[in-house]
Amino acid sequence: MTGRPPSGDPPFRAPAWLAQPGVGGRVGRGAKPPSEKRFGAVVHALGEVDSTQAVARALADDRAPEGTVVTAEHQRAGRGRDGRSWLDRPGEALLCSVVLRPAIDAAEVPQLALLAAVAVAEAVEALTGLAPGIKWPNDLVVEDRKLAGILAEAATASRAVTRVILGMGINVSQREFPVDLAARATSLALLTGREVDRGALLDGLLTRLEHWYDIYLDHGFKPIHAEWCRRAVTLGRTVVAGGAQGTAVGLDHDGALLVRDAAHRTHRVVAGEVLDAPGG
Ligand code: BTN
Numbered sequence: 001m002t003g004r005p006p007s008g009d010p011p012f013r014a015p016a017w018l019a020q021p022g023v024g025g026r027v028g029r030g031a032k033p034p035s036e037k038r039f040g041a042v043v044h045a046l047g048e049v050d051s052t053q054a055v056a057r058a059l060a061d062d063r064a065p066e067g068t069v070v071t072a073e074h075q076r077a078g079r080g081r082d083g084r085s086w087l088d089r090p091g092e093a094l095l096c097s098v099v100l101r102p103a104i105d106a107a108e109v110p111q112l113a114l115l116a117a118v119a120v121a122e123a124v125e126a127l128t129g130l131a132p133g134i135k136w137p138n139d140l141v142v143e144d145r146k147l148a149g150i151l152a153e154a155a156t157a158s159r160a161v162t163r164v165i166l167g168m169g170i171n172v173s174q175r176e177f178p179v180d181l182a183a184r185a186t187s188l189a190l191l192t193g194r195e196v197d198r199g200a201l202l203d204g205l206l207t208r209l210e211h212w213y214d215i216y217l218d219h220g221f222k223p224i225h226a227e228w229c230r231r232a233v234t235l236g237r238t239v240v241a242g243g244a245q246g247t248a249v250g251l252d253h254d255g256a257l258l259v260r261d262a263a264h265r266t267h268r269v270v271a272g273e274v275l276d277a278p279g280g
Pocket of ligand 1: 050051052053075077080081082084086094095096097139148149150151167168169170
C-alpha cells in the first residue's frame, strides 16, 4: 500500500482511507480471489503529485505490470480531456490511474474510457445507491452535474498500443465547488448527504474495472457497448456536437457518437463536447 514515486521523491505512507480491509486484497461479490486479481495487486498510494497519470506512465515505462494503480491525495496539475485541467482540493476526490497493456489498435483506445465509465457508474451505484448516467463520451453525471471524469492516454508503436494509462477522478467529499464549476459539478457527499469511504470506492471500482476489462479482452467492445447505452443520458437528446446538430441516436462500434440531423444524415462525432441544442 505504500509506493515510491519514480521521481526520486521520498516514499509515502498509505493514507488512512486506504488502510482498510478490501483494498489490496479485494474480496467481494463476483470478485476474484486476491491471488488472481491484477487490478490493484500493486497500489502506489501517494500524497501530492503533479498527476497520477504522469506517475503511472513513468511506472509503466519502467515495466510496471498491468493493473498497477496510482492514487493520490492531491494533484498539483491534474489533467482532463482535451487539454483541460482537473482541479481538486486535498483529500476530497478519488484520483487514480491504472496501467493497462491491451493488444488493441490506437483507434480502439476510446473504448477503454467508455468501459471505465461503466465501471465507475457501477461502483458508485453499489456503494451509494445512486445511479449515475453517462454523458458521451465518458462523463459520469447525476442530475445533469458532473460527478466523475475519465481520461485514457495511450502510447503507441505504429498503430499498435503499447500501454494505456486510464485515469479516473471522482468527486467524493466536496461540499462546495469554485463558482465557475458550482452549477456543473457535484459530489457523492452533496448527493448522499454523507461521507463516502474512498477506500471502499476504489475497491469497488477496481473490481468492476477488472471485470469489464476481462470481458473486453475476451469478447471485444460489444458487451460494454450495450451497458454503456443502458446508462447513457446523451442518447435521444437533441445535441450540438462535432459541428453537427441533431438527435444523438447511438454509439458506433468504436465509441463515436452518432448524431442524425434534420435532413436524416448521420454524423460520426469522435471527439469534443456534447451540448444540448438550443430549444432541444
Ligand atoms: C475529464 O473529465 O476531463 C477527465 C478527468 C480525468 C481526471 C483524472 S484524476 C486522476 C487522473 N490524473 C489526472 O491528471 N487526470 C485523471
